[in-house]
Amino acid sequence: xAAASDLTRTEVGLFERLRNxxxxxxxxxxxxxxxxxxxxxxxxxxxxxxxxxxxxxxxRPGRFIGLExxxxxxxxxxxxxxxFNTFLYTVVxxxxxFVLGLWLAMILNNHIPFKAFIRxxxxxxxxxxxxxxALAFWWIYDSQDSVISWILIEMGLIDTTIDFLxxxxxxxxxxxxxxxxxxxxxxxxxxxAGLQTIPPSLHEAATIDGATDWQRFRHIxxxxxxxxIAVVMTFxxxxxxxxxxxxxxxxxxxxxxxTHLMATLSYQRAIVGGSLGEGAAIATAMIxxxxxxxxxxYFGLQRRKWQQGGRDD
Amino acid sequence: xxxxxxxxxRKSFGATEVLHGVSISIPDESFTVLxxxxxxxxxxxxxxxxxxEEITSGDIVIDDEIVNRVPPKQRDIxxxxxxYALYPHMKVFDNMAFSLKLAxxxxxxxxxxxxxxxxxxxxxxYLDRYPRQLSGGQRQRVAxxxxxxxxxxxxxxxxxxxxxxxxxxxxxxxxxxxLHQRLKSTSIYVTHDQIEAMTMADQxxxxxxxxxxxxxxxxxxxxxxxNVFVAGFIGSPxxxxxxxxxxxxxxxxxxxxxxxxxxxEVEANGAAAGRPVLYGMRPEHFVLAGENExxxxxxxxxxPTGAEILVVGRLGGCEVQIAFKExxxxxxxxxxxxxxxxxxxxLFDQETGEVLx
Ligand SMILES: Nc1ncnc2c1ncn2[C@@H]1O[C@H](COP(=O)(O)OP(=O)(O)O)[C@@H](O)[C@H]1O
Ligand SMILES: [Mg+2]
Numbered sequence: 001x002a003a004a005s006d007l008t009r010t011e012v013g014l015f016e017r018l019r020n021x022x023x024x025x026x027x028x029x030x031x032x033x034x035x036x037x038x039x040x041x042x043x044x045x046x047x048x049x050x051x052x053x054x055x056x057x058x059x060r061p062g063r064f065i066g067l068e069x070x071x072x073x074x075x076x077x078x079x080x081x082x083x084f085n086t087f088l089y090t091v092v093x094x095x096x097x098f099v100l101g102l103w104l105a106m107i108l109n110n111h112i113p114f115k116a117f118i119r120x121x122x123x124x125x126x127x128x129x130x131x132x133x134a135l136a137f138w139w140i141y142d143s144q145d146s147v148i149s150w151i152l153i154e155m156g157l158i159d160t161t162i163d164f165l166x167x168x169x170x171x172x173x174x175x176x177x178x179x180x181x182x183x184x185x186x187x188x189x190x191x192x193a194g195l196q197t198i199p200p201s202l203h204e205a206a207t208i209d210g211a212t213d214w215q216r217f218r219h220i221x222x223x224x225x226x227x228x229i230a231v232v233m234t235f236x237x238x239x240x241x242x243x244x245x246x247x248x249x250x251x252x253x254x255x256x257x258x259t260h261l262m263a264t265l266s267y268q269r270a271i272v273g274g275s276l277g278e279g280a281a282i283a284t285a286m287i288x289x290x291x292x293x294x295x296x297x298y299f300g301l302q303r304r305k306w307q308q309g310g311r312d313d
Numbered sequence: 314x315x316x317x318x319x320x321x322x323r324k325s326f327g328a329t330e331v332l333h334g335v336s337i338s339i340p341d342e343s344f345t346v347l348x349x350x351x352x353x354x355x356x357x358x359x360x361x362x363x364x365x366e367e368i369t370s371g372d373i374v375i376d377d378e379i380v381n382r383v384p385p386k387q388r389d390i391x392x393x394x395x396x397y398a399l400y401p402h403m404k405v406f407d408n409m410a411f412s413l414k415l416a417x418x419x420x421x422x423x424x425x426x427x428x429x430x431x432x433x434x435x436x437x438x439y440l441d442r443y444p445r446q447l448s449g450g451q452r453q454r455v456a457x458x459x460x461x462x463x464x465x466x467x468x469x470x471x472x473x474x475x476x477x478x479x480x481x482x483x484x485x486x487x488x489x490x491x492l493h494q495r496l497k498s499t500s501i502y503v504t505h506d507q508i509e510a511m512t513m514a515d516q517x518x519x520x521x522x523x524x525x526x527x528x529x530x531x532x533x534x535x536x537x538x539x540n541v542f543v544a545g546f547i548g549s550p551x552x553x554x555x556x557x558x559x560x561x562x563x564x565x566x567x568x569x570x571x572x573x574x575x576x577x578e579v580e581a582n583g584a585a586a587g588r589p590v591l592y593g594m595r596p597e598h599f600v601l602a603g604e605n606e607x608x609x610x611x612x613x614x615x616x617p618t619g620a621e622i623l624v625v626g627r628l629g630g631c632e633v634q635i636a637f638k639e640x641x642x643x644x645x646x647x648x649x650x651x652x653x654x655x656x657x658x659x660l661f662d663q664e665t666g667e668v669l670x
Binding site: 199201202204205206207208209210211215219220223224 | 363364365385386390391392394396398400401402411412415416459463
C-alpha cells in the first residue's frame with residue numbers, strides 16, 4: 001500500500017513539478033519572443049558589427065580585416081565631419097524640441113477654446129509620413145520657388161531668394177528646423193500626458209502658498225515632470241541621432257557633406273558606394289554614443305526618491 | 314485674525330447656478346463649520362473664499378476689505394485640502410517651508426517657524442521624510458503644518474478628515490479643535506459629517522443644494538431646527554418623523570398619526586386644525602412606559618452599541634428608531650409601549666417642511 005502510493009506520488013510529482021514551476025513556464029512563454037528578438041534584432045546587430053570588421057563590397061565576399069575600417073575612418077575627415085554634424089543636429093534639435101514641446105504642452109494643458117482641434121493639429125506632423133514631409137520641406141526650401149523666400153520678398157525684407165539647402169550653415173539650420181517640426185508632436189503630446197498626471201490641487205495649494213505662475217512652474221510642474229521629461233528626451237535623442245530619411249530626401253548629406261549624419265554617411269558608403277564593410281563600421285561607431293545615451297537615461301531615469309512605489313528609500 | 318463676511322454670494326458654472334445667494338457672518342477667532350450633503354456647494358464656497366474660484370455675484374469681505382478681486386496669495390489665508398495636496402517631491406520640512414521660502418523669509422526664521430509647527434503637530438521626527446513615507450494621519454498633520462507655519466488670518470479646511478479611518482478621525486477632530494483654541498485663527502471648516510460639525514463648531518452653517526438652511530450654534534440647531542431638513546440632518550441617530558395631523562379638542566391640540574394613534578399633546582399656536590404635519594421626535598426622547606399608558610410599538614430590530622440600545626419598529630404607521638440609554642431587556646418581536654418626553658416634539662408643516670412653533 002505504502003509503496004504504491006509512493007510510486008504514484010513520484011510520477012505525478014515529476015509531471016506536476018514542470019507544470020507548476022513558474023520559472024519553467026516563464027521560460028516557455030518567453031521563448032517565442034526571445035526567438036524573435038534573436039532573429040530580428042540581435043542577429044542583424046551582430047552581422048552589422050561583423051561586417052564592419054571585413055572588407056566586404058557589394059558583389060564580393062569580404063575577408064576579416066580586423067579594425068582596419070576603423071583606422072581608415074579615424075583618418076577620414078568626412079567621417080569626423082559627420083560625427084560633428086550628428087552631434088550638432090541632435091543637440092540643437094533636441095533642445096529646441098524640448099523647449100517648444102514643453103511650451104506647447106503647457107498651453108494645451110490649459111483651458112483653451114478649440115482644444116481638441118488644436119491638439120489634432122499639433123499631432124499632424126507626426127502622422128504625415130517622414131518621406132512626404134521631407135519632400136514638402138524640400139520644396140519649402142527650394143532655391144527658386146521657396147514659399148519662405150517668396151513671403152520675405154513680398155514683405156520687402158530680402159531682395160533675392162534664399163538658397164536654403166545650398167549653403168552649409170543654412171542647410172544645417174534647415175534640416176534641423178525640419179527635424180524639429182517633425183519631432184515636436186511626440187515631445188508635446190507625451191509631456192502633455194505627463195502634465196495631466198499632476199493633480200490640480202497641487203497647483204492650488206501652491207497658489208495659496210503664494211507662488212507666482214513662474215514659481216509654480218519652477219517648483220511644482222517641472223520637478224514633477226522630470227521623470228517623464230527624461231523618458232521623452234531619451235527617445236527624442238535616440239531618434240534624432242539616428243535620423244536618416246529627412247536628410248537623405250532633402251540634401252543627401254550635401255552641400256559638401258555639411259549635413260551628412262553618421263547614418264546617411266554610412267548608407268552612402270555602404271549602399272550607394274558599395275563598401276558594405278566601411279558603411280557598417282560607421283554605423284557600428286554610432287553604437288557607443290547610443291549606448292551612452294541609454295545608460296545616461298537609465299541612471300538618470302531611476303525612480304526619484306519621492307515617487308510612489310520607489311524602493312530606494 | 315479676521316472676521317469674514319459673505320454677502321449674498323452666488324456662483325454659476327456656465328448656465329447652472331450652484332450657490333443661490335449665500336450670506337454668512339463669521340466672527341473673528343470663531344470656528345465655523347459648513348455642513349451639508351455632498352454636492353451642496355460647500356467646497357465651492359470655500360474655494361471662493363480662498364480665491365480659487367471666481368465669484369459670480371455678491372461680496373466676500375475679510376477684515377472689512379472686499380476680496381472678490383484679490384488674488385489668493387494676497388488674501389493671507391491657508392487651506393487644508395481633502396487629499397492634503399502635499400508636494401510629493403518635497404520633504405515634510407520643505408512642504409511646510411514652501412510658503413515661507415516664497416515669501417523670502419530668512420532661513421533662520423523659516424527653521425524656527427517650521428520646527429515650532431512641527432512640535433505642535435508632533436512631526437519633528439518626520440521632517441526628513443517624503444509625503445509617501447507617511448501614514449494618512451501624518452500626512453494630514455503635515456497639511457495642517459503647512460497651513461499654520463504662515464500664521465494666516467483665516468484657515469480653510471475642506472473635509473480634511475474624510476480620508477482617515479474612524480478612530481483617527483475622532484482623534485484629529487480633537488487635535489484640530491485644540492489647535493484652534495491655541496492659535497485662535499478664524500477657521501472655516503467644510504464637512505459632510507454632522508458629527509464633526511456638532512463636535513467642532515462654534516457656529517454651524519447647514520447647507521443644501523446651494524442654499525443655507527440654517528445657521529446657529531450646534532445645540533441651537535439640535536434643539537430648535539428650523540425645518541425638516543436640518544432636523545433630520547443634525548443628530549445621530551436621526552430624528553423620527555411621523556406623518557399626521559393636528560386635532561383640537563377642549564382647547565388642547567393633539568397630533569394624530571395617519572393610523573389613528575394619538576401621538577401626544579402639542580403647543581400648537583400655528584398648527585391649524587386638520588393641517589398635515591410631520592411630528593418629529595428624536596430617538597433619545599422616548600421613554601419606556603407601562604402597558605396601558607404609552608404608544609404601542611412592535612420591535613423589529615434591536616441594536617445594542619454598548620453605550621445605548623437602538624430599537625427599530627413601527628409607530629403610528631412610520632418606521633421609527635428609539636435609543637435607550639438604559640439597558641432594557643428587549644427582543645425582536647416584543648411589543649413595547651413608549652411615551653414621548655413632554656416638550657420635546659417638533660412639528661413641521663408637511664408641505665413646506667418649515668417648523669411650526
Ligand atoms: N468646476 C465645476 N464645473 C461645473 N460644476 C461644478 C464645478 N465644481 C463644482 N461643480 C458643481 O457644483 C456643485 C457643488 O459642488 P461642491 O462645492 O464640490 O459640493 P460639495 O463640496 O458640497 O460636495 C455640484 O453640483 C458640482 O457638480
Ligand atoms: Mg466638497
